[in-house]
Every structure is written in C-alpha cells, then in structure tokens.
Amino acid sequence: MEGLNLDYMLGLLPVLLSYVPLTLFMAVTGMAFALILAALLAVERVVRVPVLDWFVRLFISFFRGTPLLVQLFLFYFGLPQVLGFLAGINGVTATIMGLTLHFSAYMAESIRAAILGVDRSQWEAAEAVGMTRGQMMRRIILPQAARVAAPTLVNYFIDMVKSTSLAFTLGVTELMGAAQKEAAGSFLYFEAFLVVAAIYWILVEALSFGQRRLEILLNRAHAR
Amino acid sequence: MISVAGLNKSFGGTPVLRDITLDIAPGERVVVIGPSGTGKSTLLRCLNFLDRPDSGTVRIGDLSVDAARATRPEILALRRRTGFVFQNYALFANRTARQNITEALVTVKGQTAEKANATADRILAEIGLADRGDSYPSALSGGQQQRVGIGRAMALDAELLLFDEPTSALDPEWVGEVLDLMRKLAETRQTMLVVTHEMQFAREIADRIVFMDEGRVVEEAPPDRFFDAPEDPRTRAFLRRVTDTR
Ligand SMILES: Nc1ncnc2c1ncn2[C@@H]1O[C@H](COP(=O)(O)OP(=O)(O)OP(=O)(O)O)[C@@H](O)[C@H]1O
Numbered sequence: 001m002e003g004l005n006l007d008y009m010l011g012l013l014p015v016l017l018s019y020v021p022l023t024l025f026m027a028v029t030g031m032a033f034a035l036i037l038a039a040l041l042a043v044e045r046v047v048r049v050p051v052l053d054w055f056v057r058l059f060i061s062f063f064r065g066t067p068l069l070v071q072l073f074l075f076y077f078g079l080p081q082v083l084g085f086l087a088g089i090n091g092v093t094a095t096i097m098g099l100t101l102h103f104s105a106y107m108a109e110s111i112r113a114a115i116l117g118v119d120r121s122q123w124e125a126a127e128a129v130g131m132t133r134g135q136m137m138r139r140i141i142l143p144q145a146a147r148v149a150a151p152t153l154v155n156y157f158i159d160m161v162k163s164t165s166l167a168f169t170l171g172v173t174e175l176m177g178a179a180q181k182e183a184a185g186s187f188l189y190f191e192a193f194l195v196v197a198a199i200y201w202i203l204v205e206a207l208s209f210g211q212r213r214l215e216i217l218l219n220r221a222h223a224r
Numbered sequence: 225m226i227s228v229a230g231l232n233k234s235f236g237g238t239p240v241l242r243d244i245t246l247d248i249a250p251g252e253r254v255v256v257i258g259p260s261g262t263g264k265s266t267l268l269r270c271l272n273f274l275d276r277p278d279s280g281t282v283r284i285g286d287l288s289v290d291a292a293r294a295t296r297p298e299i300l301a302l303r304r305r306t307g308f309v310f311q312n313y314a315l316f317a318n319r320t321a322r323q324n325i326t327e328a329l330v331t332v333k334g335q336t337a338e339k340a341n342a343t344a345d346r347i348l349a350e351i352g353l354a355d356r357g358d359s360y361p362s363a364l365s366g367g368q369q370q371r372v373g374i375g376r377a378m379a380l381d382a383e384l385l386l387f388d389e390p391t392s393a394l395d396p397e398w399v400g401e402v403l404d405l406m407r408k409l410a411e412t413r414q415t416m417l418v419v420t421h422e423m424q425f426a427r428e429i430a431d432r433i434v435f436m437d438e439g440r441v442v443e444e445a446p447p448d449r450f451f452d453a454p455e456d457p458r459t460r461a462f463l464r465r466v467t468d469t470r
Pocket residue numbers: 235236240258259260261262263264265266267
C-alpha cells in the first residue's frame with residue numbers, strides 16, 4: 001500500500017468545502033418542509049379525520065416502506081413521464097421533495113407519539129377555557145410535544161444531511177458528486193472519498209453537539 | 225340563571241348521572257357533597273361538556289344547550305361562560321403563571337396583550353402571587369399552582385365557576401391558603417358550584433348544599449338545615465360517617 005497523498009487531500013479540501021452550502025441548503029429546506037408536513041400528518045393521525053386518515057396512513061406506510069433512493073428515482077426519472085408539469089424538474093428540487101416526503105413520514109410518527117404523551121390534564125384545561133381544537137393544538141399541545149420530540153427530530157435532521165449525498169445519483173454536483181468528479185480526474189479515489197467522509201463526519205459531530213446543548217436547554221425550560 | 229334539567233350520563237352502560245335537575249341563581253354559592261364515585265365530578269364535567277351528557281339540557285343565561293343535539297359552537301360558547309378549577313390544577317405546563325392567566329384572554333376572548341396583562345396583574349395580586357408571575361408551574365408549590373388555577377378561571381369573568389375538589393390533591397399545609405382564596409371569591413358573590421369534602425368550609429360559604437348519592441340529587445338545603453337537621457336517611461348516614469372520621 002502506498003502512502004496517502006496528503007498534499008492532494010489538502011488541496012481538495014477547500015474545493016469540496018465550497019459544496020457544503022448546497023448540502024446544507026438541501027437538508028435545511030427539506031427539514032423545514034418535512035417538519036410542517038410531519039406536524040400536519042401527526043395531528044391528523046391523532047384526530048383521525050374520516051377518509052383522510054386512510055390516505056395519511058397509506059402515505060406514511062409507503063414512504064417508510066420503500067428506500068429513499070427508490071423514491072428519488074421515482075420522482076426524478078419516473079413521475080415526469082406521467083405528470084407533464086414535472087418534466088423540467090431539476091435534481092436539487094427532486095432531492096428536496098424526496099427528502100421532505102420520506103422524512104416527514106418518519107417524523108410524523110415521532111411527533112404523534114409525543115402528542116399522545118402530553119398529559120390529559122393539558123387537553124382538558126385547554127378545552128375548559130373554551131379553546132378551539134386548532135388553538136389547543138397550536139398553543140398548548142404541540143409546543144409541549146415538540147419538547148419531547150426535539151432530540152429525535154434532530155436525529156432525523158442528521159440523517160437527512162447524510163442522505164443529501166444521494167442527490168449525486170440524480171446528477172447533482174453536490175459534495176459527493178464533486179468528489180466523484182475530482183477522483184475520476186486524479187484516480188486518487190481513496191484520498192477524495194476520505195476527504196468527503198471527513199467533511200460529513202465533522203458536520204454531523206457539530207450537529208450532535210448542538211443536539212446535546214438543545215437537550216440541556218429543553219430540560220431547563222419550564223423549570224423556573 | 226343557570227339551570228340543569230334531566231341530565232343523564234352513563235359510562236359503558238353504567239348510569240353515573242340519573243336525571244339531575246338543578247337551578248343556580250346568579251351570585252349563588254352551591255356546594256355539592258356526597259360519597260366517592262357518586263358522580264360529582266361527572267356532573268361538573270357535564271356542565272361544560274368535558275364529558276358529553278347522554279341527554280338533558282344545560283342553560284346558562286340566554287344560552288341553552290341540549291345534549292342530544294349540541295353543536296361544536298354551542299359547546300364552545302358554553303365553555304366560554306364557565307370556568308373550571310381542576311383537582312390536579314392542570315396549569316398549562318408551557319406557560320408561566322402570568323401566561324396561564326392571559327392565555328385564554330388573548331386566544332379565546334381576543335383581547336390585546338396589553339389588556340390581558342393588566343388583568344393578569346390584578347389577578348396575580350388578588351391570589352397573592354404578584355411576585356411569581358414569571359414562574360412556570362413546575363417551580364410553584366401545590367398551593368401556589370392551585371391559586372393560579374383559580375386565578376385563571378377568575379380572569380375569564382365566567383358566569384359560573386366550577387370547582388372539582390380543589391384542595392383534595394394538596395398537601396395539608398397548602399389547603400388553608402386555597403380555601404382562604406375561595407372564601408374571598410365567595411364574598412364577591414361570584415356564582416360558584418363547588419365539589420368538596422371540606423365540611424366546615426362548605427358550611428361557611430354555601431348558600432345551599434346539594435347532597436348526591438348514586439348519581440341522584442338526594443337532598444338540597446341551606447347549610448344550617450342541611451348539617452343540623454338532614455331529612456333523608458342517606459344524608460344522615462353520610463354525615464355520620466364523615467363526622468365520625470374527624
Ligand atoms: N371516563 C370514565 N370512564 C368510565 N367510567 C367513569 C369515567 N369517569 C367516571 N367514571 C365512573 O363514574 C362514576 C362516578 O365518577 P365521578 O368521578 O363522577 O365520582 P365522584 O363523585 O367525583 O367521586 P370522588 O369523590 O371519588 O371524586 C365512578 O364509578 C367512576 O368510576
């Protein structure tokens with residue numbers, strides 16, 4: 001085994017780092033949409049609107065039951081053949097869409113569990129003061145459920161950051177795609193992918209640190 | 225005028241309230257007593273539809289709600305005319321003491337934050353917690369939490385306040401301060417329907433005592449007559465039991 005080409009790796013680092021913003025953009029946008037969608041799905045699963053509940057369960061079952069890669073290919077290559085308006089969809093949009101739908105299905109289940117974990121007295125107190133169901137959910141139940149679900153949701157965000165690398169399979173030149181191109185030019189595959197791995201690793205470690213801080217903060221809130 | 229007529233409620237086929245009829249005049253303070261499992265909590269919870277009665281009507285002022293065909297807006301309207309004080313306080317855990325008082329004023333009554341906060345200042349002073357407004361419930365003692373619970377209900381200017389054993393979950397050391405606050409409130413002639421096991425307190429504040437047994441109103445009378453000359457044998461048996469354990 002030959003030694004690592006450290007100079008090459010050092011030179012590659014700034015090149016690949018310049019793709020980090022795109023990775024974060026896809027993850028943050030996907031997370032924002034996924035959170036909204038997951039909250040709606042979770043509330044529906046708790047309230048159980050007739051008929052709609054059936055669709056929501058089908059949705060959650062499908063997006064949890066099939067691989068993200070398969071879903072991305074469906075959106076990017078498959079759906080445009082059937083739905084004309086999706087014809088021009090670009091890889092980044094398709095990735096964000098896929099991440100949103102896929103992760104919202106998982107997140108809906110943890111938010112639902114957190115909602116059902118909110119003490120019955122909180123629901124009754126909100127009802128007794130005359131709140132509508134929407135007010136009760138928005139002002140009393142969801143904020144308390146969010147506290148419980150937050151650490152889990154950060155886990156999904158971390159997973160989502162790593163999953164953005166699949167955008168590479170849709171022809172998006174993001175972190176992984178860029179590394180692949182660089183490696184193909186230099187034939188230094190090991191070095192190139194090692195740098196990519198290091199970048200993801202550091203990103204995730206930073207997020208995990210934030211997650212621990214968040215947990216401390218959440219445990220302290222409502223305490224004084 | 226508040227009137228309850230022909231109220232029935234069963235849980236899983238077991239009747240818990242049987243044909244309850246009860247009138248409460250404005251400013252009247254009514255105390256409900258009776259053995260455990262008799263349906264006292266259920267009665268209170270049926271009055272604001274926390275539990276939906278199977279049949280009967282609840283009328284508060286010009287609002288009359290028939291359980292058989294109560295609509296969602298009617299139920300909300302009924303709840304907005306009543307305040308409820310829970311045995312376990314049930315303060316909003318994600319809100320400070322002050323916010324527990326302002327929450328419904330802003331979201332339900334549509335008041336400005338400024339107006340709601342002015343009300344909260346007044347109420348916090350009345351319940352003796354002017355300096356604890358920014359505390360979350362978890363940082364308050366049981367007695368303080370229940371006083372906020374009462375303050376939250378007071379702030380709504382409800383036509384009827386319902387109290388379900390407000391001191392039963394409290395450590396003995398906090399019972400006095402909560403009863404004192406309720407006495408103060410009773411002196412303002414706030415219309416109240418109170419379930420309690422505190423007989424001395426009932427005697428002091430009540431205009432009328434209602435004795436329930438097995439889902440029925442067995443006897444109602446002013447406190448002196450009720451305690452000193454109860455008529456129904458079931459009332460006498462109950463009073464003998466509770467005074468024996470003293
Ligand atoms: N949600 C419910 N589901 C099933 N049964 C219930 C429910 N709520 C109350 N019950 C039953 O109804 C009966 C009356 O209960 P309720 O709580 O109204 O009694 P109570 O007079 O308030 O008693 P206590 O003095 O112990 O508080 C009890 O037998 C109780 O088990």
